[in-house]
Amino acid sequence: MKNQNTIAIGLMTFAMFLGAGNIIFPPFLGLEAGTEYVPAMLGFLVTAVGLPALTLIVFGRLSDSAQLTKALPQPLAITFWVLLFTAVGPAFAMPRAVTVAYEMGIKPFVSNDHLMIFSIIFVTATLILAFQRGKLVDYIGKVMTPLLVLMLAALAVAAFITPLGPLSTPTLDYQNKAVASGLIQGYMTMDAIAAVGFGWIIIKAIRDKGCDSSQGIFKATLKVTLVYALLMSACYLALAYVGATSASVAEGASNGGELLTRYVAAIFGPLGQYLLAGIIIMACLTTTVGLTNACAEYYQQTFRSPFAITATIVVILTGVIANFGLDQILTVSLPAILILCPVAIALVLTAVILPTTKRNSASYVAVVMISLILGGLDALSILDLLPQSLVAVLQKYVPLFEAHASWFLPVVIAIAISKLLSKRTIETEGFYQKATSAD
Template identity: 55%
Template sequence: MKRKELAAIGFMTFALFLGAGNLIFPPLMAQQAGENWLIAIAGFLLTAVGLPALTLVVLGRLSSADKLTAALPKWMDRSFWFLVLTTLGPAFVLPRAVTVAYEMGIKPFYSGNGLMIFSAVFCALTLVLALKPGKLVDYIGKVMTPALIAMLALLAISAVINPLGTPTAAIETYRQAPTVNGLIQGYMTLDAIAAVAFGWVIIQTIRNTGVKCNKAISYYTLRIALIYAFLMSLCYLAMGYLGATSSDIAPQATNGGEILTRYAAGEFGTLGQLLLATITLMACLTTTVGLTNANGEYYKNTYGVKFKISATVIMVLTAIISNVGLETIIQVSLPAILILCPISISLIISTFFIRTHSTAEQRHISISQTTVVIVATLFGSIDALNILGKLPTTVIPFAEHWLPLFSSHASWLVPVAITIFISKLCSREYKNHDSVVIS
């Protein structure tokens, strides 16, 4: 693979992850962290960038995204991918991206209700770009991403040269434990689960350049993950600095979008609002194209559905669901995402320690990996109920006492680690009894 192709795929990967949510999340956190914003951002980067990058590296090592679950029972394998791609697709993330693009990119300049028309046009444009997956690098990696980076750089450099305020005292949460809270906020971006979906796109894109050797795919995926991590870290640092210096123009802001809007207007006036609208629209478009492509690749490879048919159905559903309302979409789909995220991360972690031997010809079901998924699902469900405020109040004191990291919404981590450790001990003594072979 040529260096230009590698750089273009790396740029494309950065753009796939960079949705509007990634832009508006760090400013609010940094404003609340105040003088401790850099320490908080350091923790944020470990989970918001580190986990997705690790996921990409693991998927590249496997040389195929579907191998991540190949050692699970078939019903569990299919259920996982269906839920992940449907939730990241038309059930939640795609409609959210369309809605956010309208709210931040169009609504500030239009007083009427044009969501229905906008969603139809936006989804049609997404479909046009997604129907030519071979051109994805040209569209996103070589054209849209450089333009997006240039606009973000303009906003960030202006904030450094002409900051509109200074960091203030941190709120209590970030005064006591800025790094820990940064870690938690980074985990809650849920980009680790997005990385699982984007793995389909990135590996297929590498193959489209003519790379077929599994070792080469692993090597190039690692380098692409490093490019993504570098660019996304710079973006988060820039948005964090912008948020940390925004207390004068956006005091007590309730969301990052408000901070960005006021900052852009403060730096450039009306031109700044247009700049932010363009950044938002492009960021949402690259994300919708990538997720549509991921869904299409999955249904084509798994069920033999033609890419054009699945992509069209996904975009039609997205256009319809976008008009249901963002609050309703979140209410229905957020529980699934909160549970799927620990399952995804657990699968990634277990891949390093639990060796499987599944192939396309013969499926080896790993009892160890299956147990890891069950444990992650159980404790991830407890975390999800806690985040959503649905956990019975009588259970909370018990969970706080007996479940490590419960208050950090990661009570699944220790049980999963223990399960993997026990599996490794057992596999050394019973190497021949760790898997069941199904011909």
């Protein structure tokens, strides 16, 4: 594939991942990390960028997103994909993008509530761009993303050249375990589950540029992933540094969005709010376009549902749900996201070690069940729905429960055991084949 196409798809990938949450989360993390900025960000990048990058590389090796669940029984595989695309599509991620784009991009400039009008305009723009399937790389990768990168670069340059102050004093968590805290926060971005959804778009974009062979798709995916990882890492580092040097304007700020708004106002003055509004709206739009395409691509490939019909249903549901408000969206949909994320990561980790064939069906089912059950416990803990007595017991006896990753070690052990059993089975079959041939 031509280098210019590789870069364009890489830029498109970066833009699809860069939602509002990815922009407003790092500043608050930077504020809490302060002088422990470097170790905290090292941990953060491992999980916030490393896990999604690993997921994309696995898809590139499989050369088809559907291969990830090929070893599972078909009903279980379909259930996983439908739940995933519902959660990262119209039930959670897309309505959240609409509401955040309005809250940070429009609401500061208007006096009355115009969420409904804005959501109609926003989802209409999403649908128009989503219909440009063959030109998605051109529109997002070659036009929208460079503009987004330029706006973010302006913010980053200002942060490093004229910081508002010295690095802040780290909170207790970052004083004692900066790397571990960064790892946990990076995992909580949930970008790994977004990578599973975006895999459908990225592999199709590579194929549309004339790259059909498995080896060619894998090489192209590696290059695309490198572009995404470099840009996303630079973005996270810059935004976290903004937060780390913003202590002078941070008093009373309850989230990264509020902190970023104050910082931009202090550095750029009144025009800064327009810059931030442009960044947020552009980031949210590229994310909703990518998710719309991912949902429609899956339903078209799996159920032969017409792309246009599925995309239209997705954006209509997104617009309707967005008007219920962000708090209601989080209350209803967040548990599903928190449970699906461990399952998605577990499947990716398994695909790294075990071929996605029916021969390994039992292993894949076991991994899904382990991650589902323990990931469910983690989700209930995050949502404060477990009795404190049970939480105390789990913290004492379950490794990584405090890090909301109690599923991780059991899944790794299950994969290792499956690999050993698979190797022994192959060796045994080889022995019998040799014995049969000798007879």
